[in-house]
Amino acid sequence: MPSGFEELEHKKGALFSTSEILRWMEEELRHDRKVLARETEQSLQSMSSGERKKALFRYLMEQQPEYLILDNAFDNLDRGSRDDLVGKITVLADSTSLIQILSRRSDLLPFIDKRARWEGGELMWLKHPEKEGPGNDPFPTALPPAPETRVNTDPFLIELRDVSVSFGDRKVLDRITWKIAPGDFWELRGPNGSGKTTLLSLITGDSPKAYGQEIYLFGNRKGSGESVWDIKQHIGYITPSLTDRFRGYHTLEQMLISGLVDSIGLYTIPTEKQKDLAGSWLELLGLTESKNTYFHDLSKGQQRLVMCARAMIKHPLLLILDEPTADLDDHAAELVVHLVNKMATESHTAVLFVSHREEPELKPRGILQLNPTEAGSEGIILR
Ligand SMILES: Nc1ncnc2c1ncn2[C@@H]1O[C@H](COP(=O)(O)OP(=O)(O)OP(=O)(O)O)[C@@H](O)[C@H]1O
Numbered sequence: 308m309p310s311g312f313e314e315l316e317h318k319k320g321a322l323f324s325t326s327e328i329l330r331w332m333e334e335e336l337r338h339d340r341k342v343l344a345r346e347t348e349q350s351l352q353s354m355s356s357g358e359r360k361k362a363l364f365r366y367l368m369e370q371q372p373e374y375l376i377l378d379n380a381f382d383n384l385d386r387g388s389r390d391d392l393v394g395k396i397t398v399l400a401d402s403t404s405l406i407q408i409l410s411r412r413s414d415l416l417p418f419i420d421k422r423a424r425w426e427g428g429e430l431m432w433l434k435h436p437e438k439e440g441p442g443n444d445p446f447p448t449a450l451p452p453a454p455e456t457r458v459n460t461d462p463f464l465i466e467l468r469d470v471s472v473s474f475g476d477r478k479v480l481d482r483i484t485w486k487i488a489p490g491d492f493w494e495l496r497g498p499n500g501s502g503k504t505t506l507l508s509l510i511t512g513d514s515p516k517a518y519g520q521e522i523y524l525f526g527n528r529k530g531s532g533e534s535v536w537d538i539k540q541h542i543g544y545i546t547p548s549l550t551d552r553f554r555g556y557h558t559l560e561q562m563l564i565s566g567l568v569d570s571i572g573l574y575t576i577p578t579e580k581q582k583d584l585a586g587s588w589l590e591l592l593g594l595t596e597s598k599n600t601y602f603h604d605l606s607k608g609q610q611r612l613v614m615c616a617r618a619m620i621k622h623p624l625l626l627i628l629d630e631p632t633a634d635l636d637d638h639a640a641e642l643v644v645h646l647v648n649k650m651a652t653e654s655h656t657a658v659l660f661v662s663h664r665e666e667p668e669l670k671p672r673g674i675l676q677l678n679p680t681e682a683g684s685e686g687i688i689l690r
Pocket residue numbers: 349353354355356357358383474477479497498499500501502503504505506663
């Protein structure tokens with residue numbers, strides 16, 4: 308037991324974390340055993356991240372732990388689900404010891420009275436609240452140019468007309484009409500389970516639910532014979548889980564160049580032109596000295612910046628950033644938001660930012676809000 312936690316030594320503890328959810332998902336897939344959501348037919352895999360968190364919390368409460376570790380408990384939660392969880396935790400705090408691990412200062416529960424910082428492999432107990440970091444422009448150089456000029460004559464990259472999606476009886480999207488034009492900067496908002504991931508999968512060509520609907524992707528009507536590849540070649544995409552697909556040893560330079568050839572890892576010898584372009588991105592990120600460093604040796608925040616740069620390096624027509632600040636601390640999240648603002652303003656790429664957490668520094672020019680109703684979520688354009 309680390310110093311400071313001796314009183315919990317022989318007590319029964321429980322862990323509320325994303326890794327626990329992943330563990331139960333694995334259990335469900337491998338052994339076909341439902342533990343977290345026994346009362347529903349639905350698999351954990353198909354649940355929204357908010358629904359999974361609720362299921363884990365319910366299960367842990369049944370175990371009646373004497374202390375509970377909350378590992379970034381509010382990541383991936385919208386405001387309503389977060390308030391709901393804060394309420395439950397506040398009640399629990401009367402009878403149970405809590406250890407809150409957090410990366411974003413705004414997540415700190417008001418009644419947590421002892422604080423420590425994890426630094427250099429050690430726990431440092433804090434006497435005073437920490438100060439905010441400085442807010443200078445972290446990326447002063449210009450955005451590296453597109454490797455080739457693309458000619459796009461379509462007025463809209465994406466067009467959805469009255470698109471509805473249901474899974475069995477569950478109505479998820481209700482008559483969504485939305486257009487993304489070249490160079491737009493959109494934020495997609497909506498509470499947990501409102502259908503954000505479902506909507507993204509219609510745009511990326513990954514959902515069979517797109518068939519038979521009026522959806523136009525990069526000038527083609529969906530279902531007109533285009534392949535998923537035809538769609539994906541126009542899209543740069545990141546989700547936090549994409550990082551997990553890069554197993555093995557890839558240097559930063561290789562990681563960036565792999566974004567030009569759309570591969571997970573680099574299996575061709577890069578040209579000098581590709582190396583120069585990767586060099587310009589490394590300079591922008593302040594990582595020039597680290598060009599031969601392995602991606603997995605970077606901090607999580609640096610990895611996320613590199614993943615954003617990798618998705619943007621070819622200046623795709625559409626860049627989709629799905630929860631790009633999830634699991635990051637304040638400073639790292641701020642850097643990602645600055646980089647996204649820069650990519651949106653200094654390029655012709657349309658940017659779509661999806662996040663539960665309101666990022667105050669994000670400067671989208673349009674917001675699509677999904678509002679759940681009985682008939683599925685309606686899409687409201689806020690700006
Ligand atoms: N394959 C599926 N089968 C059954 N239900 C599904 C399936 N995929 C999604 N759903 C349901 O559709 C709803 C919308 O899910 P979706 O993942 O799109 O929401 P979300 O807004 O991305 O949520 P979150 O922000 O929590 O990730 C949820 O209630 C989810 O359980």
